[in-house]
Amino acid sequence: MVKNIIKIALIILLLACGYLSAVKLWDHYMIKPWTRDARLRNNVIGIASYLNAKVDSVYVKENQFVHKGDTLFSVDKRDYINAYKEAQRTLAVLNEERNQAQSEYNRRIELPKGLVSKEEVDQKSFNLSIAKSKYSQQLTKVEKARIALSRIATLATVDGYITNISSFKGSYIKVGQQIMSLIDANGFYFYGYFMETQLANITPGDRAIIKLMAYPDQMIYGEVINVARGIADYSNTSSSGSLHKVDPTYEWARLAQRVPVLINITYVPPEVRLTSGLTATIEIENQNDK
Structure with a gap:
């Protein structure tokens, strides 16, 4: 008799544990906002010539860090x-x-x-x-x-990293011709693409826990700034304008649109080197759940 009671109690306990685990998984994957479709982005500044002239000197190298006011290149004066x-x-x-x-x-x-x-x-x-x-x-x-x-010399407008240098000494360049890009060192942010069913649980100020695919063991923290107010409608291309074009995903048999959420970075571990374009997983902690 006692053995039967113990068996029944164990079965009930296992079922309860299974139920709680299922509820927790459901909450994590279906209710709590999270996405594996996120990108690290940056304010990329196109560096172009103000003048029609030959390039006289290029003072920077690919991926070099520069300070605001540093001379990047000059033309024949x-x-x-x-x-x-x-x-x-x-x-x-x-x-x-x-x-x-x-x-x-x-x-x-x-x-x-x-x-x-x-x-x-x-x-x-x-x-x-x-x-x-x-x-x-x-x-x-x-x-x-x-x-x-x-304007013979072109200067860096922000602290950042030089990339994509396309013209060198002796090249003839025209007004407005971009010859390199400047990645703003303080301009990194994330765009996370969340399913529309999760938007009700995302509000500005919520904490974001971010993991880059390149650094899966390092935690980056951020804060939700805002949720995009429009995405492109693939059924009505004439009205899309310059809205975010987000590829749709299918969940079961019903289409779930994904909406961009802008996230500001508040903490980056020293070991992490930020590179614009990296993919990430983002989980949102609602302020009411803290």
């Missing part, structure tokens, strides 16, 4: 120095012409009435206006030449 000097010389000539026109006008209006006709005064006034206009236009050209000369 000789043509721009000559253009600036020529603009200044022309400005000096136009300044003399403006002064001459001003002097002639002043002399006419200082003469007693009757000694000079109104038409002549009006003509001198017109000449002065033209001279002033030409001088003003040339001032603008001098300033443009000065700005161009100041």
Whole structure:
């Protein structure tokens, strides 16, 4: 009799343990927000030329760390120095012409009435206006030449890493032509793609536990910033615009859309080297569950 009671108790205990384990697994995989489809992203800054010119020097190497304000590359400045000097010389000539026109006008209006006709005064006034206009236009050209000369060297706008250098000394580049990229050292963040059924349990401020595939034993922590307010509708391509294009996944027989969730990084272990594009698994801890 006692043995039967023990057997029944053990069976009940095993069933209870199995039930609790099943509930826990269901909560982890079906209710608690998590995803294996996450990407480490970064603010990548395209470094392009402000001028049409030959590359004179490239001061950085691939994957080199640079500080804000460091010189990345420079172009041949000789043509721009000559253009600036020529603009200044022309400005000096136009300044003399403006002064001459001003002097002639002043002399006419200082003469007693009757000694000079109104038409002549009006003509001198017109000449002065033209001279002033030409001088003003040339001032603008001098300033443009000065700005161009100041852009001979291109500087880093943030602390970061140089990558994808595509032009070197002697290459001819045009305005706006990108010749390298700058990865912002402080611009890393994650985009996690969560099923729409999990969104009700994700709110800004929730803690994110992140594991990179490259560092499976290292924990990165983050914080939910926001949830995307739109994704592309593959059934209506004309209205997609520039929305996130997320490949759909099928759960059972019903389509579950995945929505991007932006996550800011709050802690990275010293052993982890962040590289934009790495894949990760993200689990969200709701603030109410803490």
